[in-house]
Amino acid sequence: MEQINNYIETHKDRFIDELVELLKIPSISADTAFSQDVLETAKMVEKSLADAGCDKTQICETKGYPVVYGEKIIDPNLPTVLVYGHYDVQPPDPMNLWDSPPFEPIIKETELHPHGAIFARGACDDKGQFFMHVKAVEFMIQNNTLPCNVKFMIEGEEEVGSDSLADFLMENQELLENDIILISDTGIIGNDVPSITTGLRGLSYVEVEVTGPNRDLHSGIYGGAVPNPINVLSKMIASLHDENNHITIPGFYDKVEILSEAERSEMAKAPFDLTEYKEALDIDDVYGETGYSTSERYSIRPTLDVNGIWGGYTGEGAKTVIASKAFAKISMRLVPHQDWNEITELFTKHFLSIAPKGVKVKVTPHHGGQGYVTPIDSVGYKAASLAMEKTFGKKPVPQRTGGSIPIVALFEEVLKSKTILLGFGLDSDAIHSPNEHFGVWNFLKGIETIPYFYKYYTELAK
Amino acid sequence: MEQINNYIETHKDRFIDELVELLKIPSISADTAFSQDVLETAKMVEKSLADAGCDKTQICETKGYPVVYGEKIIDPNLPTVLVYGHYDVQPPDPMNLWDSPPFEPIIKETELHPHGAIFARGACDDKGQFFMHVKAVEFMIQNNTLPCNVKFMIEGEEEVGSDSLADFLMENQELLENDIILISDTGIIGNDVPSITTGLRGLSYVEVEVTGPNRDLHSGIYGGAVPNPINVLSKMIASLHDENNHITIPGFYDKVEILSEAERSEMAKAPFDLTEYKEALDIDDVYGETGYSTSERYSIRPTLDVNGIWGGYTGEGAKTVIASKAFAKISMRLVPHQDWNEITELFTKHFLSIAPKGVKVKVTPHHGGQGYVTPIDSVGYKAASLAMEKTFGKKPVPQRTGGSIPIVALFEEVLKSKTILLGFGLDSDAIHSPNEHFGVWNFLKGIETIPYFYKYYTELAK
Structure with missing residues (x-):
């Protein structure tokens, strides 16, 4: 395993170049205008798995975007x-x-990333992070240090709710059989x-539509006399x-896991600086539910x-x-025990x-997923x-975070495996925002760390 | 005057063709992308005034879009x-x-307009309506029946607050000297x-901006802990x-004209059918201030x-x-006595x-104007x-309407003249909306009516 550092030193420029190529394709699953790009990206991912040394790779069609599968089975008796x-x-x-175009990746130094960071949409979420695994597995295969079997399942609909993945899991339970699921789509504290x-x-995640009059009206002639859907939506x-920032949907909190004071004070020990x-x-103040700390x-x-709102005239000037x-x-x-389908129903009804x-x-419900611990x-x-x-x-801190990877609960349900969320991004990497980036140091640190996971996991699983 | 009907009968196709040409140019003052079109329209308006028989026409530069001026002075001793x-x-x-492109006018019959209506942006507001005056004056000049002097002042910034018109009035008080101002930019009941x-x-009219965090954030990582500007704006x-749909801005109602019960019951006699x-x-119900009827x-x-709202992700899918x-x-x-500058200040402060x-x-205040009676x-x-x-x-009904022509109060202040709002549109003409239109019957009825106004006004003003 120790050769990993040499391997990274020798190949790191190529690793980054390969990632940059992957980042150049605008694989935006939410917008059908980019469907060809999404499909193009799937092909490139399959090629990267084959190049890394997988024995078998496959672009698996679904009713939406395909799932890219790859595997390297060295011994069926070893863990997968x-x-x-x-x-x-x-x-x-x-x-x-964006300071630079989202699909023209560039490397720039930042205060938190003195070794440079790759700026591009998807740099951290999740092209940069899943690609660490491809490169880590490449190292282990090329150096004959892969201690167990590995399978890849890289999907193309995570940002729109992984609609096709449930069916894919159901239909491919044997193919996907495994002992542990490993995901890098989260971050580290620092x-x-x-x-x-x-x-x-x-x-x-839901979308709501409020309709007032059947057509746009002149606000002078009708203003004050008809329901204005924007005013109504704002009020709703x-x-x-409520005034304590509690959510008012009846039943919303019914199944929320209540942590003991002991658990809360244990969590409160994690480093967190409110001023920073x-x-x-x-912002001059935080904002949230009364009675709870920011973390x-x-x-x-x-x-x-509310993730987005729109209505009426939003152009230049006045209308x-x-x-x-x-x-x-x-x-x-x-949070754990809340069922997303039930919550979607409660929201809709309310x-x-x-x-x-x-x-x-x-x-209109968009998508959702269960929490996971x-x-x-x-x-x-x-x-x-x-x-x-x-x-x-140093020993890592266990941390509960607020993000969702809805598919994780489904993995446990269908594939009966636990998931390990081994991410290497930083909160400040601006995922889902303009100027998303991923530290070069973090990218390489991920590639360095992953082979040790395989080593320790195989040893401990014996 | 009676020749007007013959004149209309002979020339109506040309009148409509000329209006259609005017409607083809997208003279959208709110959007700087269309500034050449606005200027082009001014030239066309000037030409139409000259063609109608005005002695003097002029495109008057302002700091914004120009005012088109034209006049026919037959005797300085007669009213103007x-x-x-x-x-x-x-x-x-x-x-x-839009059922048809907004700047490709077409004529279609509708239930309310069995003689056809011209569908185009500006058909009623206000190209179609001011053009009635150009054609009515053409008739009177060509038939030597103009009983008094006439001046035209057609501006290009009404839809964005008539910013340059105040200066124009101030600087041209002599040129604009008149006895009565006539405007067709309103409607009739039916x-x-x-x-x-x-x-x-x-x-x-104001625009508000609420800023929370300094960049877009991932709602999983930050949701619930930071002020979400959309939620905050909705709440504001x-x-x-309040619950009676009274406006809660302190001082907002202080100067509102209170009508007597007698006046209110007089007004309530105007035909109005809530079901229709x-x-x-x-809509299954109207919506508005408790204690007042719809009209x-x-x-x-x-x-x-709220005339427009926007923020966050508004594209396809979920983000x-x-x-x-x-x-x-x-x-x-x-309403009368409320000062728009004062109200803008009260709003801002609140x-x-x-x-x-x-x-x-x-x-950011956009623009405003005083009410008028x-x-x-x-x-x-x-x-x-x-x-x-x-x-x-039949005798027309006097009617107070909700729309604003902010410049009317200014006319009285600077030019010391009263304004007559002689409009021919219908509420259903969808001004400011998709599928704006103006009845051909209404257009021609306006051309027919206007010369009589000149006749009676000249007689009564003696």
Whole structure:
């Protein structure tokens, strides 16, 4: 295993060049205008798996975008690691806030990334992170140090809810058989504070449409006399939180896992600097549910945020119009025991019930997923912890984070395996935002760490 | 005067063709991308005035778009009518709701317009309506029946607040000297219910911007812990009305003209069918200030409406983002005695005061104007009433409407003249909306009626 450092030193420029090529393709799954690019990316991913030394690779058609599969089976009696990742990316909007074009990757130094960071949509989420696994496996195969079997399952619909993946799992349970699932789609607290994500929030994502009059109206002639769907939508959204920022949907908190005071004070020991947090975001105060700390608000508590809103005239200048329709995209982050289907139903029922007379309201669920908690006494967690300790020089902190990888709960349900969330990004990498980037140091540190996970996991699993 | 009907019969196809040419140019003053088209339109308007027989025409430069001036002075001792109109149009958005392209005029029959209506942006507001005056004056000049002097002042910034017109009035008081101002930029109750607008509401139009974190964030990682500007903006907008739909801005109602019960019951006699109103808009209920009828809500009461809102991800699919900024365009319709500058200040002060900690709020006033009331015992009103009675066969109803022509109050202040609002559109003409149109019957009825106004006005003004 120790050769990994030499291998990285020799090949790192090529690793980065290969990643840059992958980042150049705008594989935006949310926008059908880019469907050819998504398919093109799938082909490139398959080739990278074959080049790394997989014995078998395959582009598996689904009803949506394909799943790229690859495997290297060295001995059926040895454990099998299933690597999951996604080759699709978030839309890059708002485009005008990017300092360089999102699909023309460039490497720049930043304060947190003195060795440079790759700036591009998908650099961290998730092309850069799944590609670490491809390169780590390449090393192990080329140097005959792969200690167990490995399978890859890289999908193209993660950013739009992994709609086809459930069917794919169901139909390919044998192909996907494994002992542990390994994912790098999360982050570490800092380059000097390694951490492993042990909890993920679930997600319910809906789109709402409020219709007032059947056409846009002149606000002078009709203003004040007809329901204005934007005013109504604002009022409906506002009512979803009370004065303590509790969510007002009846039943919303019924199944929320309540942590003991002991657990909360244990979690409160994780390093967190509120002043730095506010400064980094340039906000003069945080905002959230009364009675919980900032790190509790984004980890152990469910939340509701509007992700987008639009209606009426949004161009330059002034237009005195009352829109016929107003829209919003709303997502709820859920905690263990909350069921996303149930929450979606509760939201829908409540949102329809608060619509005033005079408007029509439509709620369309987009996608969702269950939350997940990784047990820290499992073999997989221990192997990941040892691997990070080896390469970072300190033991990683277990951390619950607020993000969602909805598919993780499904993996456990269908494939009966636990998932280890071994990510190497930083919170500041601006995933889902303009100027997304991924530290070169982090990318290479991931490639260095992953082979140790295989080593320790194979040893401990015996 | 009686020759007008023959003249219309002979020339109506040409009148319509000429209007269609004018409608083809997208003179959208709100969007700088169309500035050449706006200037092109000004030239075409000037030519139409010269063609009609004006002795003097001129494109008068301003710091914004030019004012087109024209005059026919037959005797300085006779009264002078000043015709005001505007050649700019509203933006056509949302484009996808137009049945035919907004700048490719077509004539189609509708239920309310069995003789056909011209569908195009600006057909009614205001190209079609000011062009009636050009053609009516053409008739009077060509047939030597013009009984007084006439001046035209057609501007190009009405839809964006007439910013340059105040200076233009100030600098050209002598040129613009007149006895009465005549405007067709309003409507009638129905083709069988002629009416004259006697009251207009004032307007204050602002744009607001709420900034939370300094960049877009991943809603999983930050959701629930930072101020989400869309949620905050929704809450701020919602709070601008109380449970009775009264506006909550302190001082907002202080100067509102309170009508006596007698006046209110007089107004309530105007024909208004709530069931038809709701059916035409496809709403199951109206919505507005408690204690007032629908026609009061849009005429004698001030209102506040959001005209546009936007923020976060508004594209296809789902993006789990917390936006850095959210925006809204908000307009307030004002009634007599409310000063738009003062209201804009009250709004700004209040809106900034309700911002929660954690966000930054900016309010940018767009434009505004004072309300106006025309006295129905004035010579101008009487002449207009007689003219309509002559051509419609029934006496018109005086009507206060909710729209604003902010410049009318300024006319009185600077030019010391009263304004007569002699419009021929219908509420259903969809001005400011997709599929704006103007009845061919209405267009020709306007051309027929206007010469009678000149006749009666000249007679009564003696």
